[in-house]
Amino acid sequence: MIGIFKQKASTNALILFIYALFLKFPLFLHPFLPVLHAEDNYLYRFILIGLNSLFGHRAEPFAVLSFTIIFTQATLLNSICNYHKMLPRANYLPAMCYILITSLLPDWGHFSAPLLINSVMIWCWYRMVALYNSPSPVIAIFNIGLFLGFATLLYVPAMVFLILLFFALLIMRPFHIQEWFVGFIGFTSPYYFLTLFLYFTHQLNWRNLVPHISFTFPAIPASIWIIAAISLLVIPFIIGGFYVQNNLNKMLIHVRKSWSLLLAFLVAAVFVIIINKAGTYENWIVTVMPFAVFHSAAYFYPVNKVFVNVLHWVSFSVAIVMNYFI
Helix, strand or coil: CHHHHHHCCCCHHHHHHHHHHHHHHHHHHHCCCCCCCCCCCCHHHHHHHHHHHHCCCCCCCHHHHHHHHHHHHHHHHHHHHHHHCCCCCCCCCCHHHHHHHHHHHHHHHHHHHHHHHHHHHHHHHHHEEEEHCCCHHHHHHHHHHHHHHHHHHHHHEEEHHHHHHHHHHHHHHHCCCHHHHHHHHHHHHHHHHHHHHHCCCCCCHHHHCCCCCCECCCCCCCCHHHHHHHHHHHHHHHHHHHHHHHHHHHHHHHHHHHHHHHHHHHHHHHHHHCCCCCCCCCHHHHHHHHHHHHHHHHHHCCCCCCHHHHHHHHHHHHHHHHHCCE
């Protein structure tokens, strides 16, 4: 399987779809109706109300929508990694890893605000990486800040990703205080519209405008299978990081900076999951994108094919157990 996705063949898109359908089929067997959490913000609540009205509060359409979003995110991430040459040659490993990782915990197949955040953040990471040689960086920085601001209107803890924008400017651009200011203005712009909405609906109050944030430790895993799933997030990440570090001297400066930014992304995502704990693992999905790219390096670089195949099939087996039998 690794050998198939290690190539950039046109038939791999179909194989990837079948691979995703096999792993995600329990979404359709046991559909889940979204539940609002305290961290879900105005924009997500508006979207959920609209979808509930459209779907008639039925869970099946949400399962189809979640599968479509995850598969789209996987293919988009794969295209971005190939475009920016994150690995020496084009392949389908980032998409495979994204689908596999999102199958390790059943909560990651639910329609949720963090799932939508991933779509926004994949796009933002693409634009951040492109800042290195952007012909119009000010416009790009404003747009990134704007989308990050809208992300916080979906999910309050996404406010942490503002720090990621500043890391991107630090890593990808020479220091210009104007660019940092433009990024912050873009980030706060959606709140101007929120203020107007609250004013005209007679709800303008600082408690409705300023979200409540508190830091909590994630819940201790309740079963050995969850521990196994989390371990299979961390172990390939460490292996991938090791191989990336060993091959940095063979990479272009732009690619090195992209890997550094990806690591900063993961650190920010970890902070996101400890803000206003939702009581489930749904919010942990914000870590999947950087994990998937590092995992793809763990499958790409090793010469020992037996090792990478064992690693893949162990992860695949745990995902099957978690989705079909737990």
